Ligand SMILES: [Ca+2]
């Protein structure tokens with residue numbers, strides 16, 4: 001009887017281990033090739049807006065909510081090499097510029113590429129549901145290419161399986177007590 005319970009506890013522990021997320025790096029790439037072009041007169045162009053989303057829930061390595069301890073976002077954004085300037089606001093989740101930022105050049109060719117580490121608010125949003133929302137709004141004309149999100153994860157055991165493991169332990173304690181009386 002006792003041995004059987006012990007077996008089930010060991011099995012539950014093994015299950016908890018196999019289903020927990022292990023420390024590592026998840027790389028999520030959104031493949032895109034979008035030319036953002038604002039319209040309107042040169043001195044008063046309209047703001048053009050482009051949205052996309054990183055989804056960690058459809059990846060080969062599954063993402064466990066709450067396991068992201070740091071993340072880095074890299075966007076292949078580049079100019080079409082015209083003389084005119086361009087300006088972009090990169091918004092990551094909330095409209096603050098700590099995780100997001102600015103990109104562009106007043107005249108000439110803007111330097112290609114944009115990269116930043118996610119700050120607390122965006123990291124919390126990513127941990128909540130495995131989605132990261134990005135919005136790029138800008139004036140001028142430029143290309144928004146692939147976006148790469150690199151997420152460093154920590155070990156997080158599945159709560160449900162931990163509960164199962166706890167239940168097994170409780171059963172073991174109960175069985176021991178029963179045997180002692
Ligand atoms: Ca994905």
Ligand SMILES: [Ca+2]
Pocket residue numbers: 079080081082083084085086105107108109110
């Ligand atoms: Ca330019």
Ligand SMILES: [Ca+2]
Pocket residue numbers: 079080081082084085086140141142
């Ligand atoms: Ca341009």
